[in-house]
Amino acid sequence: MIEQVDLSQVNWARAQFALTAMYHWIFVPLTLGLAFLLAFFESIYVKTGNEEWKRLTKFWMTLFGINFAIGVATGIILEFQFGTNWSNYSWMVGDIFGAPLAIEGIFAFFLEATFFAVMFFGWDRVSRKFHLFSTWMVAIGSSLSALWILVANAWMQSPVGMAFNPDTARFEMQNFWEVLLSPVAISKFTHTTSSGFLLASLFVVGISCWYLLKGRHQLMAKRSIVVASVFGFLAASYVGLTGDESAYLVAQNQPMKLAAMEGLYDGEVNAGVVAMGVVNSEKRPGDEQKDFIFAVKVPMALALLANREFGSFVPGINDLVFGNEEQGIVSVGSRMERGQQAIAYLAAYKEAEDNNNEAASQAALQQFNIYKDDMGYGHLAKPSDAVPPVATTFYAFHIMVALGSLFPLVFLLALYFLHRGNLEKQRPFLVVGVLCVPLGYIAQQCGWVVAEVGRQPWTIQGMLPVHVANTNLTTGTVQTTFFIFLGLFTMLLIAEIKIMCKQIQIGPEEK
Amino acid sequence: MIGNLDYSTLQQIWWLIVSVVGSLFVFLLFVQGGQSMLFTLAHNEEEKSLMINSLGRKWEMTFTTLVLFGGALFAAFPKFYATSFGGAYWVWMLILFTFIIQAVSYEYRKKPDNFLGSWAYEFFLFINGTVGVLLIGVVVGTFFSGAAFALNEYNQVTWQNSIRGLEAATNMFNLAFGLFLIFLGRTLAGMYLLNNIDHGALNARSRRSVLINFLWTLPFLFFVLISLVTMEGFAVNPETMEVFMEKGKYLNNLLAMPLLLVFLLTGLGLVIYGVVVTCFKGSEKGIWFAGLGTVLTALAIFLTAGYNNTAFYPSYADLQSSLTIYNASSSKYTLTVMTYVALGIPFVLAYVAYVWRLMDSKKLTAKELTEGENSHEMY
Incomplete structure (x- = not known):
């Protein structure tokens, strides 16, 4: 099925996807959350008729527009890149994966595109109420868009509602509702969108803190902080809850990812959660080296996180690679053998079909069906290939969690100081507020690193490794487009940041 | 009801849906047409804005x-994708690049401290309006002229040309198609701008540009149409699904599906009518006639490519790898699921x-650019 795979080409294609996805994700979470904050601000304006709230809405809307444009620019490439760089993936699972993408186009993108224009240019062209309605539609549209693309991503992490069709040699959808309502899809959607709400709240609070530090636009800043802190605190709490759910689902569906997130090599009944630690980067599955150079653990907690049951067994990387009979875990090596059988029987089936040999094809199909669940493993070269980069996954996970625990406190303190009426005097806190903006972005990126690096080598968990999913391009071709994207997106990012900073410096329109 | 439709009906419905979306896109290329005229139609900053x-x-x-x-x-049609x-x-990457640079340009052009300067963003819009549209036309041209791929039994694609799709731009038919799209977009843009803007000098120039650009479309349109009805086409034997070359295939398709011929002729007629009322009758509504005409014409072309036992994405490198709406x-x-979803499209x-x-x-x-409520947000 795959004769010669140029691994460096695959890695360049992965790098390109990572690059474009990470750039895209700089802008999307802000869009998701700021759209709702705008809707809140404008609702207050329409309710009170106070022009100050309208000025405030318009100010944040300007920043929203700057961010939105580059989000769109970086987004188009993600959709088409499935085809350009992952064409085998597109064929193998397009029957399932294409649907949510098309639905996103029909129901979400048009909502955003239509009402975006009203939001920006409709102030004196449509009624006040219709304008407010449009702002809400943009907010709902952007979250709907997130829903569908996250359903698609969740399906890659936990493929459900489908079956392999040996005649077409691809996976086909069997149950749309299972795809849409899979627990992983729901958890991914809620965790990711609420993290976007959180980031946007940090953004609004951070910039407002800066105004307070400078002694400018104080009333507007404080009003913005009230709304954003309430929204941010609720969002941050929800991010925590859904994060716990995410970790639980990862443990159930992608135990290898969970083991990497925790740097756990040897599974235990009473494994602790690592509160902080330094991973031994020399450590390989099965060797005698220490897994951590230094680690502080919360004892017993991992079983609770992973299985919601004290004293339950959490498999480590070694258990998953080499198998653990006691716990009923099959080794990667034997799954590889089964997978190779599946691939061979599929080829035999195809050949028999081509030769119209009914008996042989049925026999091959029967054998194929025995082994087909492990077909993806048949493409791996060695058992340790099933292990994702442990250090990257571990650090990204722990940074995300640490930052995620910090943010609710920031919102609470902001509300507390506002209540006391002395927020503008809390200079150290205001500085922290400003610093939380870049920290929020770091947490966002870390989250996706955990999700995507942590599931390597799979494009689709357990079914399709990345090196089978890609397009047969030359390394040079992919390198070239990688560097074009790098240059182009970096240039646009610099432009975006400069424009954004300038607009913040200018501040809201004066009366 | 949808649940009872048979497979081939569903495949035809989806080719229709894809064709309608594609045809609406061709109409909406007036945006790109307008971008390509930024430096010529506008004589000063106000007009450009x-x-x-x-x-x-x-x-x-x-x-x-x-x-x-x-x-x-x-x-x-994931196999096409x-x-x-x-x-x-x-060719796709280049198209995407022109759309990436378009997406930021409206928003960033006039913003202070925009790093590259207004001119760069205007140039981005120009590139998208010219190179982007040309290449899209070239790709659509390959629906008829074919592409250089072969598929193995697992449907993995091998491209037979090292410039990966750019070779399509060396084919006269594809090029003419692309150039036709550019001038069509510019013709529509003139009508749209006339309809949408109130500004004496710019309106007069928009009106003139409609005629000039329409005249430019004609040689390419004729070349495309004459080639289309005379060329050998990629036909499919419905019994064996074997792909073979048929003389005058696309003409045969139009004759076999007279409705498409009606769409094509009515569409072209409406475009001409739109141009005539704009240029000679002082009307500002030309865009609606020409717009509808564009949609009908494009629809006829897309449907000709896919219906009546035709390979819509043919391979000249390996005939039997060609994609039909049935095998792709x-x-x-x-x-079936997606057809239920598509019921939402009229609502959208x-x-x-x-x-x-x-x-x-x-x-x-x-x-409005300088004084209105929205002036702060103007591009």
């Missing part, structure tokens, strides 16, 4: 329609049309 702000309220529609066109093809995007890598489609289950079209009317009921004026 009017053009950009008028187009700037529509660019996302065009962009979104392109994305939906891709998404619909992915969901309904895999084969064409992965195979004709460079999703499973019956997925097409309705609110898009409603908001469009609401927003365009007053023409854009120079005064």
Whole structure:
């Protein structure tokens, strides 16, 4: 099925996807959350008729527009890149994966595109109420868009509602509702969108803190902080809850990812959660080296996180690679053998079909069906290939969690100081507020690193490794487009940041 | 009801849906047409700003329609998605680059401290309006002239040309198709701007540009149409699914499906009518006739490519690898689900049309750019 795979080409294609996805994700979470904050601000304006709230809405809307444009620019490439760089993936699972993408186009993108224009240019062209309605539609549209693309991503992490069709040699959808309502899809959607709400709240609070530090636009800043802190605190709490759910689902569906997130090599009944630690980067599955150079653990907690049951067994990387009979875990090596059988029987089936040999094809199909669940493993070269980069996954996970625990406190303190009426005097806190903006972005990126690096080598968990999913391009071709994207997106990012900073410096329109 | 449709009906419905989305996209290319005229139609900064702000309220529609066109093809005809995007890598990448730079340009052009300067963003819009549209036309041309791919038994694509899709731009038919699209977009843009902006000098020039650009479309249009009805086409034997070359295939398709011939002729007639009332009758409504005409014409062309036992994405390198709406489609289950989803499309079209009317009921004026409630947000 795959004769010669140029691994460096695959890695360049992965790098390109990572690059474009990470750039895209700089802008999307802000869009998701700021759209709702705008809707809140404008609702207050329409309710009170106070022009100050309208000025405030318009100010944040300007920043929203700057961010939105580059989000769109970086987004188009993600959709088409499935085809350009992952064409085998597109064929193998397009029957399932294409649907949510098309639905996103029909129901979400048009909502955003239509009402975006009203939001920006409709102030004196449509009624006040219709304008407010449009702002809400943009907010709902952007979250709907997130829903569908996250359903698609969740399906890659936990493929459900489908079956392999040996005649077409691809996976086909069997149950749309299972795809849409899979627990992983729901958890991914809620965790990711609420993290976007959180980031946007940090953004609004951070910039407002800066105004307070400078002694400018104080009333507007404080009003913005009230709304954003309430929204941010609720969002941050929800991010925590859904994060716990995410970790639980990862443990159930992608135990290898969970083991990497925790740097756990040897599974235990009473494994602790690592509160902080330094991973031994020399450590390989099965060797005698220490897994951590230094680690502080919360004892017993991992079983609770992973299985919601004290004293339950959490498999480590070694258990998953080499198998653990006691716990009923099959080794990667034997799954590889089964997978190779599946691939061979599929080829035999195809050949028999081509030769119209009914008996042989049925026999091959029967054998194929025995082994087909492990077909993806048949493409791996060695058992340790099933292990994702442990250090990257571990650090990204722990940074995300640490930052995620910090943010609710920031919102609470902001509300507390506002209540006391002395927020503008809390200079150290205001500085922290400003610093939380870049920290929020770091947490966002870390989250996706955990999700995507942590599931390597799979494009689709357990079914399709990345090196089978890609397009047969030359390394040079992919390198070239990688560097074009790098240059182009970096240039646009610099432009975006400069424009954004300038607009913040200018501040809201004066009366 | 949808659940009872048979597989081939679903496949035909989805080719129709994809074709409708594609045809609407061709109409919406007036945005790109306008971008390509930024440096010539506008004689001063005020006029340029009017053009950009008028187009700037529509660019996302065009962009979104392109994305939906891709998404619909992915969901309904994944083999096309895999084969064409992965195979004709460079031509698609170049198209995407021109759309990436378009997406920021409206918003960033006039903003202070924009790093590259206004001129760069205007140039980005120009590139998208010319190179981008040309290449899209070239790709659509390959629906008839064929592409250089072969598929193995696992449907993995091998492209037979090292410039990965760019070779299509050396084919006269494809090139003529692309150039036709550019001038059609510019013709439509003239009519749209006339309809959307209130500015004496710019309006007069828009009106003149309609005629000039329309005359430019003619040689390419004739070349494309004559080639189309005389060329050998990629036909499919419905019994064996074998692909073979048939003389005058596309003419045969139009004759076998007279409705498409009616669409084509009515469409072209409406475009001409739109141009005539704009240039000689002083009308500002030409865009609606020409717009509808464009949709009908494009629809006839897309449907000719896919219906009546025709390979819609043929391979001249390996005839039997050619894609038809039957061998490239999703499973019956997925097409059924997606057909239920597609019931929402009229609703989407309705609110898009409603908001469009609401927003365009007053023409854009120079005064609004500097004084109105929205002046702060102007591009």
